[in-house]
Amino acid sequence: MTKIWIDAGHGGKDSGAVGNGLVEKDWVLTVAKQIQNELMKAGFEVGMTRTNDTFYELSDRAKKANSFKADLFISIHFNAGGGKGYEDYIYTSTPAKTVEIQKIIHKNVISKITKHGMNDRGIKKANFAVLRETAMDAILLEAGFCDSTDAAILEKQSYKNDYCSGIVAGVQEIFGAMVTKYRAGKYLTSDDAISGNNIKGYLEAGTKVFVYKETDKTLNLTTKKGVPGSWVLKTEVNIGKR
Missing domain, CATH: 3.40.630.40 (Zn-dependent exopeptidases)
Structure with a gap:
């Protein structure tokens, strides 16, 4: 790290x-x-x-x-x-x-x-x-x-x-890319990530990702720099808590 x-x-x-x-x-x-x-x-x-x-x-x-x-x-x-x-x-x-x-x-x-x-x-x-x-x-x-x-x-x-x-x-x-510490839910929108609704799969712990966009509570993470990815909750990625 x-x-x-x-x-x-x-x-x-x-x-x-x-x-x-x-x-x-x-x-x-x-x-x-x-x-x-x-x-x-x-x-x-x-x-x-x-x-x-x-x-x-x-x-x-x-x-x-x-x-x-x-x-x-x-x-x-x-x-x-x-x-x-x-x-x-x-x-x-x-x-x-x-x-x-x-x-x-x-x-x-x-x-x-x-x-x-x-x-x-x-x-x-x-x-x-x-x-x-x-x-x-x-x-x-x-x-x-x-x-x-x-x-x-x-x-x-x-x-x-x-x-x-x-x-x-x-x-x-x-x-460059950060390494996710914990498994996190993937969502289409930032609001979905906050609410936990409409989950689209999971981002596994240890995945190397780039930050495409950021809000106070969420990140749009992508495995390809400069390309939009999935929205995840910040705390899920790095602390393991919702």
């Missing part, structure tokens, strides 16, 4: 950026947990630097991800310093694969958040320790600036939802 490491920046004695009532260490932890939940539902194995208000040195963050043998490291932050907009970073010297990963995640995040008025500050490189010391492809995301008008966007739950959705969509595009 593909392993994703989510690094919620700062924590404990390190508050990170602070402005307009927003505290970076708290915001990123909430978002990191939401990303963890959504990625697990999508069939990924997820490791976390922290799940509470704990401080870790930068080198320890990288060591934890390396020990987990993650396939991708994602560090979650927001910014301060008078700017406006979203940006993301990879290490200054990286393989072409990492560059492509950054492009995919950036594209997916921007497609979700620009409707909230968040500017696109572009894709960048930096000599950040968590990017330099991780053994896998790594990216650091800055969700916006807490000390500018971005703060009003950052505090909205709808922004957090779309931000997380963009990250998850990017991860799914990078790693």
Whole structure:
């Protein structure tokens, strides 16, 4: 199973950026947990630097991800310093694969958040320790600036939802098909999947599938990328519960 490491920046004695009532260490932890939940539902194995208000040195963050043998490291932050907009970073010297990963995640995040008025500050490189010391492809995301008008966007739950959705969509595009954990009913429509009516067969556990469309409770899963498939209930595919 593909392993994703989510690094919620700062924590404990390190508050990170602070402005307009927003505290970076708290915001990123909430978002990191939401990303963890959504990625697990999508069939990924997820490791976390922290799940509470704990401080870790930068080198320890990288060591934890390396020990987990993650396939991708994602560090979650927001910014301060008078700017406006979203940006993301990879290490200054990286393989072409990492560059492509950054492009995919950036594209997916921007497609979700620009409707909230968040500017696109572009894709960048930096000599950040968590990017330099991780053994896998790594990216650091800055969700916006807490000390500018971005703060009003950052505090909205709808922004957090779309931000997380963009990250998850990017991860799914990078790693392709997910593997279903449990047997799930297949339905013609999303409403049928929710109600359990008009079942058209079963999607067996272990099937490799692509996500064609998604709603809050259902997925349209297909074995052929880009082609519509069957609607299934998210919880059946990944948790084994209706």
